[in-house]
Amino acid sequence: MIPFNRPHLTGKELPNIQDAVATGKLSGNGKYTQLCHRYFQERYGFRHCLLTHSCTGALEMAALLLDIREGDEVIMPAFTFVSTSNAFVLRGARIVFADSRPDHPNMDESSLEHLITDRTRAIVVVHYGGAAVDMRAVMALAEKHGLLVVEDAAQAIDAWFKPEGARAAPLGGIGHLAAFSFHETKNIIAGEGGMLVVNDERFVARSEIIWEKGTNRSAFFRGQIDKYGWVDVGSSFLPSEVTAAFLYAQLMELEGIQARRIAIWQAYDERLSALQHRGWFTTPTLPAAATNNAHVYYLLCRDLETRTRLIQGLKEAGIMAVFHYQGLHRSPFYADRHDGRLLPHCDAYSDRLVRLPLFADLSLQEVERICATIEQLMG
Ligand SMILES: *Cc1c(COP(=O)(O)O)cnc(C)c1O
DSSP: OBOSOOOOOOSOHHHHHHHHHHHTOOSSSSHHHHHHHHHHHHHHOOSEEEEESOHHHHHHHHHHHTTOOTTOEEEEESSSOHHHHHHHHTTTOEEEEEOEETTEEEEOGGGSGGGOOTTEEEEEEEOGGGOOOOHHHHHHHHHHHTOEEEEEOTTOTTOEEOOTTSOOEETTSSSSEEEEEOOTTSSSOOSSOEEEEEOSGGGHHHHHHHHBTTBOHHHHHTTSSSOOOBOSOOOBOOOOHHHHHHHHHHHTTHHHHHHHHHHHHHHHHHHHHTTGGGSSEEOOOOOTTBOOOOOOOEEEESSHHHHHHHHHHHHHTTBOOBOOOOOGGGSTTTTTTSOOOOOHHHHHHHHHEEEOOOOTTOOHHHHHHHHHHHHHHTO
């Protein structure tokens, strides 16, 4: 059996957790939380980082920080995970879904301006598979219309936006706010875990308050105020030190994990690109200014029937391949609320995209077995 995902462990997770236990402080914002924050701030230059219990939680913090209210409109791709949308729906927002690009599952930047109305407050971008959305176009549009930008960077750790003739910028470091995931299916994991990145100074102080149940406890512990209390809305978004200690072990191995994943991605791509001429599927292309963080390896099948046959054939050979996403504009929850626009490119990815197993401990022999099975099935 080759599973779709198997969590990779570095071996340092348990010693770190043991150390966290020994410090006698297991709730949030202790030694390991701060080590993780510092790691991200130093490696990527993020302005302010706050670990959360999930990326879903970080997105909910973003919606609170942007002060999204009943009737506000938020633009985001339909081809994404439910949390991108739910976080804003919880605040009463109306979601205006954008279609995907014809050449990539990311949202089509050129389609966004038509979607802006006088109720639009924010654009949420999703870097699908860690591939950068054209952030220069999105930020320019946001500035022109006075909108805020949140990056759903759940899949985008260690990935960059590298437009020609400009400096590379790390994904998650460009929008006003950004959210990362450390769920066990992502590149760097903590079981469940996430992080809010605050790149805009205006949101820094309030982000700590929302993080700490609406209190100014963080400032109190830094000795900046002499008592703390309830000063705003908030919730409990912090992970415990157990989670942070686990995550820190992973971060210490980030380069090795990324190198392994990229080698696997390239092995797939070399072998499978040579089979494209048969006409059953195509291999992924990256948008011009994107780097590859090897979060997903997917094929785009000719049609739904071909994908069904491929997934079934792989399953019979003991190989688990999966598809996603079903466009949120057609979801049971949102179909009635959607404004009815057709999103044909999103629908095409929903029907035709299949993800192959990709995890750091997948051996190149296993990759070859998967590719040989695909070669047989798609003869
Ligand atoms: C995984 C994922 C999420 C949710 O992450 P959690 O940490 O599981 O809450 C949100 N958005 C996207 C695009 C994702 O891939």
